[in-house]
Amino acid sequence: GAGVSQTPSNKVTEKGKYVELRCDPISGHTALYWYRQSLGQGPEFLIYFQGTGAADDSGLPNDRFFAVRPEGSVSTLKIQRTERGDSAVYLCASRLGLMNTEAFFGQGTRLTVV
Amino acid sequence: AQKVTQAQTEISVVEKEDVTLDCVYETRDTTYYLFWYKQPPSGELVFLIRRNSFDEQNEISGRYSWNFQKSTSSFNFTITASQVVDSAVYFCALSESGGTYKYIFGTGTRLKVLA
Numbered sequence: 001g002a003g004v005s006q007t008p009s010n011k012v013t014e015k016g017k018y019v020e021l022r023c024d025p026i027s028g029h030t031a032l033y034w035y036r037q038s039l040g041q042g043p044e045f046l047i048y049f050q051g052t053g054a055a056d057d058s059g060l061p062n063d064r065f066f067a068v069r070p071e072g073s074v075s076t077l078k079i080q081r082t083e084r085g086d087s088a089v090y091l092c093a094s095r096l097g098l099m100n101t102e103a104f105f106g107q108g109t110r111l112t113v114v
Numbered sequence: 115a116q117k118v119t120q121a122q123t124e125i126s127v128v129e130k131e132d133v134t135l136d137c138v139y140e141t142r143d144t145t146y147y148l149f150w151y152k153q154p155p156s157g158e159l160v161f162l163i164r165r166n167s168f169d170e171q172n173e174i175s176g177r178y179s180w181n182f183q184k185s186t187s188s189f190n191f192t193i194t195a196s197q198v199v200d201s202a203v204y205f206c207a208l209s210e211s212g213g214t215y216k217y218i219f220g221t222g223t224r225l226k227v228l229a
Binding site: 031033035040041042043044045048050055056059089091093095101102103104105106107108110 | 205
């Protein structure tokens with residue numbers, strides 16, 4: 001597609017439920033990132049994929065968070081046993097290859113845990 | 115450790131005024147990259163500029179200009195003759211060479227341009 005696409009744009013879920021957030025990067029972009037943005041804060045790094053593998057998952061807050069990118073394109077961020085503190089905007093970004101070019105961001109998924 | 119500081123939480127200006135957004139960074143790397151992004155109410159982060167640590171030339175793009183000074187670890191962003199459409203949250207970000215090139219963002223500056 002023309003840009004990074006994230007679905008859903010909004011997700012409301014009950015505490016304790018499982019959610020999946022999807023990211024469709026720009027075609028041909030091998031690098032994919034997930035960030036989390038809390039209200040009034042800058043985005044914080046969660047996980048980085050180069051191709052299919054998670055090259056850096058140091059930003060995942062705990063083991064309730066997991067992400068996959070099985071075919072090196074679409075990625076899914078999975079959150080188990082959601083907590084109210086997980087409420088935030090989850091942003092996905094993609095970048096072309098290994099060079100430090102700029103990353104392009106999607107519009108994010110606003111997750112609200114009630 | 116890497117860190118980006120945007121001390122200005124919110125700035126309000128009247129249309130046509132010039133405004134400068136400050137960004138101060140910390141890194142131990144000699145090679146690094148600095149970025150500015152704009153986040154309008156729609157939420158998407160829009161890329162504005164990238165600057166490499168070895169290139170201290172200032173840059174101008176239309177009404178936008180950037181002043182990179184390694185001596186003070188600053189990468190400030192000036193909007194000349196601001197317009198209402200410039201109203202957004204602006205983020206400065208740092209990325210180190212090698213590895214993942216993940217971003218360290220500042221907390222952002224909310225710019226309000228009043229008509």
